[in-house]
Amino acid sequence: MTENVHFCQGCGVQLQSDDPNNKGYTPKSDAVLCKRCYRLTHYGDYQQPVTQLIETETLLKKLSSMDALFLWVIDLFHLEESMIDGLIRHLPQKDIIVVATKRELLPATLSQHKITSMIQQRCKTSNIVPKGIVVVSDFGKDGTADVFKAMDIFRNNRDVVVFGVANAGKSTLINALFPNRLPITVSQFPGTTIDLIPIAQRGYTIYDTPGIEMRNHFLNHLSSDQVKILQPKTSIRPIVYQMSGKQTLIIGQSAMIHIDIKDEVSAVLYLPEGVDVHRTKSENAQSYWDKHTSGKVPYLQKRVELVSHTWKKQDAKTDIVLMYIGFISILGECTIKTQAIEPCEIFVRKAVI
Numbered sequence: 001m002t003e004n005v006h007f008c009q010g011c012g013v014q015l016q017s018d019d020p021n022n023k024g025y026t027p028k029s030d031a032v033l034c035k036r037c038y039r040l041t042h043y044g045d046y047q048q049p050v051t052q053l054i055e056t057e058t059l060l061k062k063l064s065s066m067d068a069l070f071l072w073v074i075d076l077f078h079l080e081e082s083m084i085d086g087l088i089r090h091l092p093q094k095d096i097i098v099v100a101t102k103r104e105l106l107p108a109t110l111s112q113h114k115i116t117s118m119i120q121q122r123c124k125t126s127n128i129v130p131k132g133i134v135v136v137s138d139f140g141k142d143g144t145a146d147v148f149k150a151m152d153i154f155r156n157n158r159d160v161v162v163f164g165v166a167n168a169g170k171s172t173l174i175n176a177l178f179p180n181r182l183p184i185t186v187s188q189f190p191g192t193t194i195d196l197i198p199i200a201q202r203g204y205t206i207y208d209t210p211g212i213e214m215r216n217h218f219l220n221h222l223s224s225d226q227v228k229i230l231q232p233k234t235s236i237r238p239i240v241y242q243m244s245g246k247q248t249l250i251i252g253q254s255a256m257i258h259i260d261i262k263d264e265v266s267a268v269l270y271l272p273e274g275v276d277v278h279r280t281k282s283e284n285a286q287s288y289w290d291k292h293t294s295g296k297v298p299y300l301q302k303r304v305e306l307v308s309h310t311w312k313k314q315d316a317k318t319d320i321v322l323m324y325i326g327f328i329s330i331l332g333e334c335t336i337k338t339q340a341i342e343p344c345e346i347f348v349r350k351a352v353i
């Protein structure tokens with residue numbers, strides 16, 4: 001006789017009562033949530049999964065074998081971080097709808113048209129041609145009707161797979177689409193959903209999936225208070241600096257951005273409130289970094305080496321992206337050198353706003 005196998009409705013893991021230190025543990029035989037999801041939901045107590053249950057390659061292979069409509073969830077504030085290396089190679093010939101979440105974090109003045117063309121442009125760079133783009137906002141309070149409309153048009157009797165990088169807002173979106181069922185566990189940390197969660201709906205199944213590419217995620221190096229700061233719930237207020245000469249922006253205890261300016265530059269900072277920013281003359285940057293950045297957000301518990309990079313500024317308006325933190329738009333002629341702690345990745349792109 002085979003034992004009944006049950007799966008956690010919060011994260012998708014197989015439930016077990018044998019090993020308290022392993023995934024899926026629950027002391028109760030009739031539980032619907034594993035202990036981790038239970039504690040996370042009721043006490044906000046997050047325990048990182050020991051290892052990713054499904055490797056990214058294996059997950060993408062599994063997804064590619066499914067005959068389904070694919071909803072690719074991207075985080076609008078972290079557009080670059082939402083990209084998946086070789087997506088088209090992994091999911092060739094699939095019907096993909098982009099669902100962009102967290103719209104309310106970007107300025108309200110940014111038009112819907114601008115947002116969709118910004119996504120289209122970015123997809124084009126990666127040779128991705130989505131069937132449609134839907135923008136949702138405010139934890140799915142706005143835009144879910146458009147998601148249903150897109151599914152109705154493109155589903156063609158197939159199931160639906162919701163996928164994307166860790167923390168993009170996949171599970172939050174599904175909870176907003178189906179508010180009357182037991183919610184899937186969501187959290188500010190990447191790696192919350194750890195296996196596929198099938199949800200049977202109106203004659204088809206919609207699958208939540210674990211986040212892709214979450215190894216060495218910057219947020220996993222930070223305290224939960226800092227992660228909360230970096231996961232804002234309301235609009236980011238851009239801050240503008242007019243700069244000239246050789247100036248440095250110091251971001252927490254994570255990065256220094258040295259800007260050598262020809263005439264004048266305006267820098268617009270799209271960073272969550274609570275991220276510590278200090279502006280100084282470049283000649284004073286190192287001594288400020290050494291003496292005053294301890295405990296400035298974001299920071300790691302231990303000091304680590306800085307990685308330096310010099311960037312060629314090719315566009316009139318350029319964004320310096322600090323992965324999982326935010327971005328800084330630079331308008332004007334200058335050269336940019338960055339120094340950042342190892343898990344904080346930086347790169348430069350053509351400005352998106």
Ligand SMILES: Nc1nc2c(ncn2[C@@H]2O[C@H](COP(=O)(O)OP(=O)(O)OP(=O)(O)O)[C@@H](O)[C@H]2O)c(=O)[nH]1
Binds near residue numbers: 139189191210
């Ligand atoms: N501001 C804002 N935050 C959101 C929105 N949707 C999700 N979030 C936040 O994003 C974080 C991740 O949400 P999840 O739904 O757990 O993301 P996920 O893609 O399922 O993450 P994994 O399961 O780890 O892959 C949480 O802190 C959410 O509160 C949104 O529309 N706006």
Ligand SMILES: [Mg+2]
Binds near residue numbers: 171193211
């Ligand atoms: Mg999830």
